[in-house]
Amino acid sequence: MKKTSVWKDDAEASHYSPLQTDLNVDVAIIGGGITGITAGYLLAHAGKSVAVLEALQIGGGTTGFSTGNLYAVVDERLYILQAKFDTDTIHDVAASRTAAIQQVENIIRGFSIDCDFHRTPFRLISETEDDTSTLQREYQACLEAGLEAYIDTMAPVPFYISAALRIEDQAQFNPMQYVKALATHIQGTGCAIFEHSKVVSIKEGSPNILYTENGSVTAENIIHATHSPKGIMAVHGLLGPYREYVLAARLNSGDYPEGICWVLNKPHHYSTRTYTSKSGENYLLVLGEPHKVGQKEANEACFDSLEAYLRTRFDIKSVEYRWSAQHYKAADSLPYIGALHPKSSVYIATGFAADGLTYGTLAAMIISDLILGIKNPWSKVYAPYRHNPLKTAGRFIKENANVFAQYLKDIPYHADVETVSSIVPGEGKTVEIEGEKFAAYRDESAELHLISAVCTHMKCIVNWNEEAKSWDCPCHGSRFTVDGQVIEGPAIANLPKKETNNLP
Ligand SMILES: Cc1cc2nc3c(=O)[nH]c(=O)nc-3n(C[C@H](O)[C@H](O)[C@H](O)COP(=O)(O)OP(=O)(O)OC[C@H]3O[C@@H](n4cnc5c(N)ncnc54)[C@H](O)[C@@H]3O)c2cc1C
Structure with a gap:
């Protein structure tokens, strides 16, 4: 049995160079999943200069590990949305999602994507x-x-x-084949794509600057097409x-x-x-x-x-x-798509639940319209700064009580084991050493990988994910490799490594 998605075997491998220079563009997009690549296409097609920075490979995030279904209804059920909002809202949701599916089909037909x-x-x-x-x-x-x-x-x-x-x-459709093929059609047509180019810090302002290890992108507008936006933002309390x-x-x-x-x-x-x-x-x-x-x-x-x-x-x-x-599920069951606030040049696209192949396409449509100054009929419905505390309250309280419980769980701190010597190959456990919390993984060749267990996003303690062999933050969903590299989620900084000499 293969421990990867069925889509990968049928998709061409992509080979875009990492960013190794400083660039200046109209729009910088962080993330090369369906949201980022569709936004790259729409904006470049409309004449904007665009750079897409992808930490891994195009389609290598959730898009390539989804199930490839496109539908107008939603995971949470339309009748629940109707009860929270009203009939006009579910009408907008169904119409906007239907338009996004049509957009995918138009792109496929336009470029003859197989x-x-x-x-x-x-x-x-x-x-x-x-x-x-x-x-x-x-x-x-x-x-x-x-x-x-x-x-x-x-x-x-x-x-x-x-x-x-x-x-x-x-x-x-096959979502990985789709995004990889779309990327080949837009590369060099006003859009420059960079793989293995993780954004390691972001300076918001006028202009915005994104930094990778070997280069930077200065841009009038930035789009967080990273599934969960990077850094500390109020929206994480709503996801x-x-x-x-x-x-x-x-x-x-x-x-x-x-x-x-x-x-x-x-x-x-x-x-x-x-x-x-x-x-x-x-x-x-x-x-x-x-x-x-x-x-x-x-x-x-x-x-x-x-x-x-x-x-x-x-x-x-x-x-x-x-x-x-x-x-990521949104507190009021509608995704957050658009500028952080009406005058911001920073755009987010998140809270898609398991409906994000359609919502990701829709996000690209809405955000590109906002950047291009085109009126979009659905931008208000999904605006991240919408204020609906009553509709949000139920899940907001539940999710934040859950996050709070994760913090409380660690006071006082209970490590999984007292000594790293008790960790067997293939196992990951948390351990406390001289008052500090560590995440320890022993690989199949018995080598110990020891990193800080304190999530770099908002300081929750990470837990071991035995299936994916990763350290996962139970608060806002950041995930890290056994060597501390950020895999996904809002965290930007890696978990620091610890020397493995003289351990208990
Ligand atoms: C198991 C599963 C099945 C699903 N099935 C469906 C389905 O059938 N239909 C549907 O509509 N939705 C489905 N979804 C939801 C859907 O897959 C996602 O909502 C959608 O793929 C999100 O696309 P995205 O482009 O926003 O994010 P992603 O595809 O996750 O892309 C984000 C990209 O950002 C990159 N990135 C992250 N951090 C950085 C950084 N610092 N610098 C540079 N790049 C970075 C990542 O590497 C990644 O490639 C499913 C979800 C799951 C979990």
């Missing part, structure tokens, strides 16, 4: 009579949001259903980071289900889809088992639960790929 894009139905399925009322509520909200929706008593799945909500004309798991399996029969299929299950749903690879192999993907980042021990077991779920419903032959990734 990424298995196809229109397909979306289904929300209930397996029990109990869940049928949830389905009915979502159906009603879909109609009020202007979507053409249907209720069926059958669906193309090999298990019993009580009802299914169906929306035609949604879409699926809940969640990790989720995916399996890609082969079936004994050739009966792979068509379309995007979400099956209601408490407390969340499972999402399945079929992917046909370039070599013609079919895979059934399943996504689920979400939990707060850094707050689940023994998280390898999430894959076992996913597999058990699949095996009770499909005739599974083998599991071929598995991967995990994270997303």
Whole structure:
């Protein structure tokens, strides 16, 4: 079984040079996922000079580890959004997301991008009579949001259903192939792309300056297309980071289900889809088992639960790929897209939940319109500075109580182990040495990797992620390698290393 996403095998490797000079552009974009690359395309196409700085490789963040579904509804359900806001808001959400899917299709057709894009139905399925009322509520909200929706008593799945909500004309693609191909078309057309160019500090002002290790970019506008914006911002108090798991399996029969299929299950749903690879192999993907980042021990077991779920419903032959990734839920369930405040030249795009291939595209559309001075019909709905404390309150209190609990958990500090000698190969544990908190990982060759356990973002203590072999911050979702390098999340600085001589 491969421990990576199924998309990677079908996407061309990208080879953009790192930034090694100082540049001056109209717009600097941090992050080369679907948000950053789409924004790069739209802005360069409109005549702006653009630089995209990507820490890893294009599509190497969450975009390349998603499930490649594009749909107008939302993970949190439209009827819940309607109850928090109103019918106009869900109308805007459905219309803006439909426009973003069309944007993806236009780009694909315009550049003849080969990424298995196809229109397909979306289904929300209930397996029990109990869940049928949830389905009915979502159906009603879909109609009020202007979507053409249907209720069926059958669906193309090999298990019993009580009802299914169906929306035609949604879409699926290989997200990694898409962003990598789009990047090749925009490179050099007013847009310069740099890989392995991590932004290590940001100076906001007029102009803004982004620094990487070997060069800087001075820009009138900067876009944080990093999934969670970098540095300390008020918006981090409004975001809940969640990790989720995916399996890609082969079936004994050739009966792979068509379309995007979400099956209601408490407390969340499972999402399945079929992917046909370039070599013609079919895979059934399943996504689920979400939990707060850094707050689940023994998280390898999430894959076992996913597999058990699949095996009770499909005739599974083998599991071929598995991967995990994270997303960020917004306090009021609407993403934060746009300038930090009405006069700011710093733009953010975050809080997409697991709906961000569409929201990321929409963010690129809204932000590029804002920069170009074009009126966008949806910019107000998603503005980061919108004030709706009542709508935000529920999850804001829950997420911040959760963050606060993470801080309290460490007072007084309880390290996982007292001595590093008790850590066996493959294991990561926290340890206290001379009053300081460390994260210690012993690799398979018994070498110890010792770094500070204090997150460089807001000083929470990181926890071991046994599945991804990383140190994850349970407060705002920053993740670090065993040697302390930032992988993702709001942190900018790495966790400092500690000498491993004379340890307890
Ligand atoms: C398991 C899973 C499945 C999902 N499936 C779907 C789906 O089917 N449909 C859907 O709509 N959404 C889905 N989502 C959500 C969606 O994948 C994300 O919301 C979306 O990919 C976010 O795109 P992005 O470009 O904003 O961020 P990313 O793709 O994460 O890109 C951000 C980039 O910024 C780079 N970066 C970070 N820090 C720096 C730095 N300091 N300097 C330079 N670069 C930096 C990263 O390396 C990364 O490449 C899923 C999410 C998960 C977790």
